[in-house]
Amino acid sequence: MFRVHQFYCEIQGFMDSKAHPPADTNTKSITGADIVIRCLNEEKVKFVFGYPGGAVLHIYDAIYKQKGFKHILVRHEQAAVHAADAFSRATGEVGVALVTSGPGATNAVTGIATAYMDSIPLVVISGQVPVPAIGMDAFQEVDMVGVTRPCVKHNFLVKDVKDIASTIKKAFYIAKTGRPGPVVVDIPKDITAHVADFIYPKTVEMRSYSPVLKGHSGQIKKAVKLLLEAKRPMIYTGGGLVLGDGAAELIKLARALNYPVTNTLMGLGGYPATDKQYVGMLGMHGTYEANMSMQNCDVLLAVGARFDDRVIGNPKHFGSVKRTIIHIDVDPSSISKRVKVDVPIVGHVQSVLAEMNEILAQEKTKNDISDWWTQINEWRKVHGGRYEQSSVVIKPQYVIEKLWEVTKGDAYITSDVGQHQMWAAQYYKFDKPRRWINSGGLGTMGVGLPYAMGCQFADKNAQVACVTGEGSIQMNIQELSTCAQYGLPIKVILLNNRYLGMVRQWQEFFYEDRYSESYMDSLPDFVKLAESYGHVGMQITQPGDVEGALKEAFAKKDKFVFMDFITEQKENVFPMVENGKGLSEMELPKTKGGKA
């Protein structure tokens, strides 16, 4: 254990060091592998998450000899990409992953698709078989550019050592500008052995790619005017607000107007959840008040959100109420895709909102919407997040409430996918952006633990908790080993109900309780499992022990603690907008399968 701790100290020291160590200055005739390293140094990459293999051996040899970044060895390539993804979500920097050809590359695909759906900037470098072997069905060959084409922002196959530097430069530029996204750079093994002079371009010029930054001033003025004339206004923000670092401007705007704000699952933390103007998350498992306000508003300001099917429910039902929609988004193709928009504003959310605030600052008249607030406050009373407490069995919602209290609302919370994800989103009140890390778009089970790793590397002193289920955690359970190697003091909050909870809930609602393959039998003893890696394991079975156990776990500041909470088996997530239903047609606990 001493060795592990020493290693973690070394990492901490590395994370503390502001300046990069002096880079190798030789630029003449260096290998492709060295060029890759030098490019990553030029991009000031701090961590590369990866896994070695045949096609990237030259690159790994170059990594052995460098000090510019820290390589994090994961236990499965999928986790490498997820960890890089979370590092990016937490910091706003481009995440970097490195995998070998063939199976290494295909294992990375789920991670890449996850990042693509949530617009996360990543550069994934994959090894490829040598150029002469391409197309020969060589050992560990897969057409990575072909495989990833539908789930990347762009990808490259580098076939000349002289193109490595300019390609990596472009990859970082494309990944982080405009609507961000993952970029794959596939590099054949022989190219990493060839030599060339290292010249890193200072700028990128691409005639085919020039993302719009500033919004149209006329449209922005029009939007402000519409907002000021609204009787039932609503502000709806998504992941784009978080990724575009627009939260501060949004808070300014919302407070100046005193309008209600809702966040999507991806947008949590974009507006402080403890603020009185916040009406909660909207969508399939959104709050009653958020969904009712969204449905009944007359002017809607959408910021970095995309009217996703889990957010607005049935688009026809949503469209049955007349409202004027203003939509700010950096990606023109997100506008008028599912819902027709009246005032489209293509631009970077932060700059557009800043411009709106400038116009608003000169506005003398205040728009009084007290009637609308009265209505919203009535809606707040309808459900209000109530759930039935129990003194004998642990309620999952209660665990999240206590987690929020014990961490003082200041932790990085990652989640997997399912009921626990929804409870974490509903009951942990996120006041800051980039603190809620989950797979909203692709809904990838298994992201939770690698996401927590990425967050802990992003902020070594932060409290990081992974809220998960016994189904999801087993999809990347091997990363317990990575956490041990790097001494990551993550806290796993396992809401263990012995069911694939969300599947079971749908089977209860829509398949007459036929629980087809949704019961998890033969679970491991998670306490012993955690202990076998040198972690701390805890099992909590009594509601009265929840708070104390959480306090005890978070007091272990340098320990990874795996907390197995044995919870109510058949708790359901409410409110719920069933598939194909309208936003205002929510199921509440009293009406179906509920216990309230």
Place this chain on the structure above:
Amino acid sequence: MKHIISLLMENEAGALSRVAGLFSARGYNIESLTVAATEDPTLSRMTIVTTGSDDVIEQIIKQLNKLIDVVKVLDLNDGKHIERELMLVKVKASGVYKDEMKRMCDIFRGRIIDVADNSYTIELTGSCSKLDAFIEAIDKTAILETVRTGASGIGRGDRILKV
């Protein structure tokens, strides 16, 4: 409604598959697609004939613009344009067909470019609908083989798609 979309893209390996992949992944129709390098060998010009409602066409244009390799996109149906397609048809040319095929070819202003003992190969250029009309006009049983290039389009007058 049918639309002819013209685009300029980087003439790089894989660029075509990005466009083709986009159409299949998002469920858009492709009636025809033609592509070849332009006078500037770094650029390819592609013409895509597709059908869809105005909303769908708007999304197609936006999604095409989003592809990193695509330089410019133009919906030719937004203005006056010319459309041409080339078709080669091999038809029976024996007995009763011999004169009939020659006559139809002349009416449609086609050219017979290959003559064999029992067949003609006719070259026909025009709008897609003209080529359809030729197929309709001749006896179906006489057709041995057809091959069409798909439409190429260009704007009329000053409408130019250039970098």
